[in-house]
Amino acid sequence: MQRLQDKYKALLTYLKGLEGVVLAYSGGVDSTFLLMAVRDSGIAALAVTAVSPSTPSSDLTTALDMVNSISSAHEIIHTDELKDKNYTSNTPDRCFYCKSELFKKLKAIAEAKGLPHVIDGSNADDLGDYRPGLRAKAGYGVKSPLAELGLTKADIRELSRLNGLKTWDKPSSPCLSSRFPYGEQITVNALHMVEQAELTLNELGFKAMRVRKHGDMARIELPEMDIxxxxxxxxxxxxxxRLREIGFLYVTLDMEGYRSGSLNRVLPVYPLRKTYEG
Known part of the structure; x- marks a missing residue:
């Protein structure tokens, strides 16, 4: 317990040193915890939530609820990653283009508001997975306080629980494009199909799950206890x-069950973007 309290104190000290921030706020476990810490630090701050067809609509509902609960200044912006063929062609560095679009807009907001830094909720565990979006941060000078101070997802969930944040046990909710195998074109209609399929499963009582779209086939990942x-x-x-009504021809259940990042297991050979382009 003391270890976690010490980490939180170190986080507040870190944030106070930034003096003012724009926070990339998704409404998830990590960014909500960071939003609370920003409030507790007393620095000038603006939480900004990006909305596009690739973000689950339920995330915005959660974000608005938590912003009101934490009493933070908040803005909603729209991002246009689906206008970028580098994104919609869905190569393994897809997230680079998405995050570049986001951070470009957040940096512009920070400059307009006179806030010196842009921060996000990446945690220490994120550094171990394949996440090309992390590379986009360097070009825009985005800081990740939770990752820099070694706060893991487990740390953040426990501190969130202790501080009464409703998001403490919220399942992870990456963008809907993560449900597509690399190389499969991303379209607004395809994103809508995936979102509706996952909403259907959620309504049936399944919380932690994914619906992966492989052409006209839905591959459902569920925790073993839900199979x-x-x-x-x-x-x-x-x-x-219901999934056939949505537009899927085939509906399958993955016998390996739910696991985050399952489509990163075998990466096809694509040239990855190694440098930042503004």
């Missing part, structure tokens, strides 16, 4: 019927 429920006759038929 038996999903294959029960009534639930199975409901899932198949």
């Amino acid at each position: 038996e429920k999903a294959v029960s006759p009534e639930i199975k038929e409901t899932i198949i019927r």
